[in-house]
Structure formats: structure tokens, C-alpha cells
Amino acid sequence: MNPLVVPLIESIGRNFRVVLASGSPRRKELLDRLNLSYEVIPSNFAEDLDKSKFASAADYVISNAVIKAQEVYQRIKDQSDKPVLVIGADTVVVSSSGAILEKPASPEDAAETLKSLSGKSNMVYTGVCLIIGGTEAGKVTIEKAIESTEVTFDELDDDMLEAYVATGEPTDKAGSYAYQSYACFFIKEIKGDFYNVVGFPCARFYQMLRDLHQRGVL
Known part of the structure; x- marks a missing residue:
């Protein structure tokens, strides 16, 4: 399969120092596409x-995403010979009771979180922040967006719960699950952007870049 070659993206990569302010392998995998x-x-x-x-x-x-992007931008803004585009992102899961669920502190914490989500719907929110600076105009632009997706769990039986936690997969996942992997066996419905649940809303990100280009920022 041939790579995706979009003139706008080529131009951004050529004219800006683009930095992903995240060590998430899932965000990197999606951005690589x-x-x-x-x-x-x-x-x-x-x-x-x-x-x-x-x-x-x-x-x-979105506050987390902005602070992540700003922290990296402040570190590199004077170290680049090209304008800078920093991409910050943060993802959380919100239970049906309204509790914000991030990465579990332990396998036991992951098991408790998954039990609380069993048979119910939860919301996944990802905040994306783009910071563009170092352009000729001297202006710093901060662009923000939020994507939300509803995820519904089937009833999670004890055997599956124990087996899933034992894989280690929940360890570094917001809400203690990864829909794109083993959690597909107990997630019965999703409403919204699949990739938002993975951790990076690809379509929304591209739309942000396109809008910034149309406004003359990129």
C-alpha cells in the first residue's frame, strides 16, 4: 500500500519543526499514518x-493537553531554526457516575475500575492542543479541540476480568482498557470516533491543521 501523501502535510513537515509532546506509542502509531x-x-x-x-x-x-504542549513549547522555542508546531494531547475516561478515570495505580485498581464499567456506558474525552510559534509574524497561536466518544461495555464476567488484568494491558490505559486490543471482546458498542478511544482523534487533528492553514497560520 502506498503512503498517504497530502501536500498540506508535506508542507507543514518541511516548514515547521513538529513535535509530539507525548510518549504514548498509540499516539505515535496513529500520527505516523x-x-x-x-x-x-x-x-x-x-x-x-x-x-x-x-x-x-x-x-x-483540555487543560492537561494545553499544559503538556506549553511545557514542551517553552523548552524548545529558542532551540529551533524553524517555526515550531507542538502537539499536546490527553485522554480520560468518565464513568456513568461522572468519575474521571485515568491510568490505574495497580492491577487491583484496574480490576476495580473495570468492574465499575461492566454493563454500563462510559465517555472517552481527548483534548488536543496545538501551539504554533516562531513564525515571521512573531505571534503564538494556541488551537484547542475536544473529541468525545461513548463506549458501552457488555457484562464482564470474572474469568474475563481476571484474564484481562493478567495480560498487563490495562496498566497504562486511561480507564484501564484498550478497545483496539483485548478489550474488543467485552465492548459491545461505540458511538463516535474509534481512534479517539485509542487516544488520538485523527480526523479532528487533520481538521485542525486544515483550518489553521486556511487561516494562514500554517
Whole structure:
């Protein structure tokens, strides 16, 4: 299969230093499909914001994405001979009770989280922040977007729960599951962007780039 070659993406990769402010292998895998030249510089942000201070999970997740992007941008903005485009992202799962579920602290924590999601629907939110700086105009542009997807679990029996936690897959996943892998056996429905659940809303990201280009920012 031939690579995806989009003139806009080629131009961005050629004219900007593009940085993904995330060490997530899933985000890297998805971004690679766009055939965009970029580098990975994970954010050092501790992700320790007080959830109770935010009116909604959407507000919380976009704040995380913005801070991640800003932290990396501040580190590299004076080290580049080209304008900079930093991509920040954050994903959380929100239970039917409204609890924000991030990565589990332990296998036991993962099991408890999965039990709480069994037979119910949860929402996945991903915040994406793009920071563009170092252009001739001298202006820094911050573009933000949020994608949401509803995921419905089947009833999760004990055998599957124990086997799934034993794989180690829930360890580094928001909400303790990965739909694109073993969790496909107990997720019965999804409403919205599949890739948002994986951790990066690809279509929304491309739309952001296209909109920025049309406005003359990229």
C-alpha cells in the first residue's frame, strides 16, 4: 500500500519543526499514518491538576493537553531554526457516575475500575492542543479541540476480568482498557470516533491543521 501523501502535510513537515509532546506509542502509531515529519519530546508535566476544580471532564482534559504542549513549547522555542508546531494531547475516561478515570495505580485498581464499567456506558474525552510559534509574524497561536466518544461495555464476567488484568494491558490505559486490543471482546458498542478511544482523534487533528492553514497560520 502506498503512503498517504497530502501536500498540506508535506508542507507543514518541511516548514515547521513538529513535535509530539507525548510518549504514548498509540499516539505515535496513529500520527505516523499521516506521513508527517515530526519528533517526540514527551512533556514533563506531572498531570497533577485537582479534578475537583474543573466544571467538567472536558475542561479538565483540555487543560492537561494545553499544559503538556506549553511545557514542551517553552523548552524548545529558542532551540529551533524553524517555526515550531507542538502537539499536546490527553485522554480520560468518565464513568456513568461522572468519575474521571485515568491510568490505574495497580492491577487491583484496574480490576476495580473495570468492574465499575461492566454493563454500563462510559465517555472517552481527548483534548488536543496545538501551539504554533516562531513564525515571521512573531505571534503564538494556541488551537484547542475536544473529541468525545461513548463506549458501552457488555457484562464482564470474572474469568474475563481476571484474564484481562493478567495480560498487563490495562496498566497504562486511561480507564484501564484498550478497545483496539483485548478489550474488543467485552465492548459491545461505540458511538463516535474509534481512534479517539485509542487516544488520538485523527480526523479532528487533520481538521485542525486544515483550518489553521486556511487561516494562514500554517
